[in-house]
Amino acid sequence: xxxxxxxxxxxxxxxxxxxxxxxxxxxxxxxxxxxxxxxxxxxxxxxxxxxxxxxxxxxxxxxxxxxxxxxxxxxxxxxxxxxxxxxxxxxxxxxxxxxxxxxxxxxxxxxxxxxxxxxxxxxxxxx
Numbered sequence: 001x002x003x004x005x006x007x008x009x010x011x012x013x014x015x016x017x018x019x020x021x022x023x024x025x026x027x028x029x030x031x032x033x034x035x036x037x038x039x040x041x042x043x044x045x046x047x048x049x050x051x052x053x054x055x056x057x058x059x060x061x062x063x064x065x066x067x068x069x070x071x072x073x074x075x076x077x078x079x080x081x082x083x084x085x086x087x088x089x090x091x092x093x094x095x096x097x098x099x100x101x102x103x104x105x106x107x108x109x110x111x112x113x114x115x116x117x118x119x120x121x122x123x124x125x126x127x
Contacts, residue, residue, distance in 0.1 A: 064123070065087065065091055065119055065120065065122075065123040066120055066123060068087055069084060069087060069116050069119055069120065072084065072087075072112075077111075077112055078109055080112040081109060081110050081111065081112040081115055084112055084115040084116055084119060085110070085115065087119065088115070088118075088119050088122075091119075091122075091123070093118075093119065093122045095110070095115050095118050095119060095122075096110065
């Protein structure tokens, strides 16, 4: 099978991985060191990129507590109260300190209106 002056053995030999000749200095050890170096380089690149990709996204919309609390107005009462509690925790506020004894009583859940008022009051006290 001769095409363009290349025989089959030459073509197959050219398809093998690029390697140093066996008589070159280093031989197999040099191949192994190059493979380890490339692996370490790839791991370093992943270590640089991964924190950038896994960084929490900052919200682009509302920034103040009042604006974020206003966005929750369409939720049902219990969901809104729970979201306000989470919002207070993110802001470093404890909205349940006065009602802690009743918080886990059956059928008792903080009112969203009262939570929002305490959240806004705490924001104005800090601001």
